[in-house]
Amino acid sequence: MIGIIQYGAGNIFSLTAALDRLGIEYGMIAQESDFEQYDRYIIPGVGHAGAAMLKLASTGLVPAIRQLTKPVLGICVGMQLITAFSEEGNADLLNIVPVKTLRFKEAESLKVPHTGWNQVHPKETEDLFKNIAADAYFYFVHSYFIEHNNLYTLASTQYGVQFSAAIRKDNFFGVQFHPEKSGTAGETLLKNFVNL
């Protein structure tokens, strides 16, 4: 069963609706003692990474999150939170995955936010992307991206630069796109996360 970490950053209605459609059970984590009821965790999040980090820190859940050994999936800003730093508000983040979250640079024909369906290219043999085509489209909407890193990038996408569409370090996973809004590819990814 998935525990969704509640810290007040953005709406989770769409996420829980997707889990309902897929028949995946879930509950909410509001305090440390809630963690043990679940074997998978999702850190959701939209909006401003710096502000989201402040909200997460104020819940007091951060030490427990760091110690999790079961699979954790950060989505969008939830993914950015597990990186070291974001240029959005120049915020220090959880630093579970030692990579940075940067802003898309102003460039000719490069519109920000990066909005829409873009192709995601997973490394081969990644269980999170099992049964998903190598160039499948996922829905993105973000102005900041996680730098590409050979050690931690699980799947990459190109938008002006090549960036991390998904990252992984040990049991911590993150996806920049919104699986709950990414059609059947996104639903397959959520099912894969449950089966990791």
Add this chain to the structure above:
Amino acid sequence: MKKKLFLSAHAKIFENAKALRHNMTPAEEFLWEKLRANNRNIKFRRQHALGNYIADFYCHKHKLVIELDGSIHQLPEVQIKDHEKQTFLESEGLKVLRFTNQQVFSNAEKVLEEIYRHADSPFRGLGGLAKRIIPCLDVKDGRTVKGVNFVDLRDAGDPVELAWQYSQQGADELVFLDITATHERRKTMVELVKAVARNVNIPFTIGGGINEILDADVLLNSGADKISINSAAVRNPDLIDQLAKTFGVQFVVIAVDTRRVGNQNLVHLNGGRIATEHETFAWIKEAESRGAGEILLTSMDHDGTKAGFDCEFLKQINEQISIPLIASGGAGNQQHFVDVFQKAGVDAALAASVFHYGEILIPDLKQTLKNNQVQVRY
């Protein structure tokens, strides 16, 4: 000097490139003739300076380098240099394709096919970011309606069922507009938003009667991905700043209805019925600077005519903003969508009745766009 086009190449490199252009190998000459003759609107340059290197052929739009290797490229020292060059070009986000002279002469068709295939491939520029097709569902009293120029409304079905069908057909996103909201002061459609979020696995925007932060907050928490603000933003531009600050720019779509009045393009309200004093371009720039994450621009002169999008005006706007632009108004056939993406370069195109009445099927439209080299999700 265009830095990006040449990756800051030095003057000496330009001189060398120029010399090489006068001294092309037979294989280069042969391929150059073929590349120049292509009718796909893919422009190549030959012997093009890139940083400290010279590419045999280069297409800037598709960030594609083509290298032709004669027998000299089999020498180890030359191979090391080739590798260094390729590594540099790839680090700059370019794709490098290599062919042997032999391949060019003996199998030119195959070589060209490979080149054009890679012109569409993902790892460069905008990557695989697809142009979006957005059915718009105008909703009144919980039912979908769409009429010509917002008059003569006709019932086109249950919005949730329609939305689900569109998601299955390959629509990229949906927009729901409560067209009665503005002048009837109708509040938002929370139950509809929840029903859509429960049933549909693609993003959607909701608009109509959103006047304050609280309205937006309720919709966000009901599962809406974005909200669309039209007249409320014109009346109170500060609302854009507040929404962007509270929910992030990605949540805020500013819908602009424009109509030509004399030699000016003016923002209109209430379905195009009321002219404002805002010049359309100036208003869009203001919305962008205040925190709009996207612009939905409807040409009221084209809306309902099925005569095509206002490509010329959309192009002007698109070139001068740095947030995504959704084109709306005038879609009548598939070619109109090809035109609006190719001529105006917009990020998304929205239409209603042509989809609702089955005049254009989304899978067919995607295929047509793909055939015309427009990047789409399929």
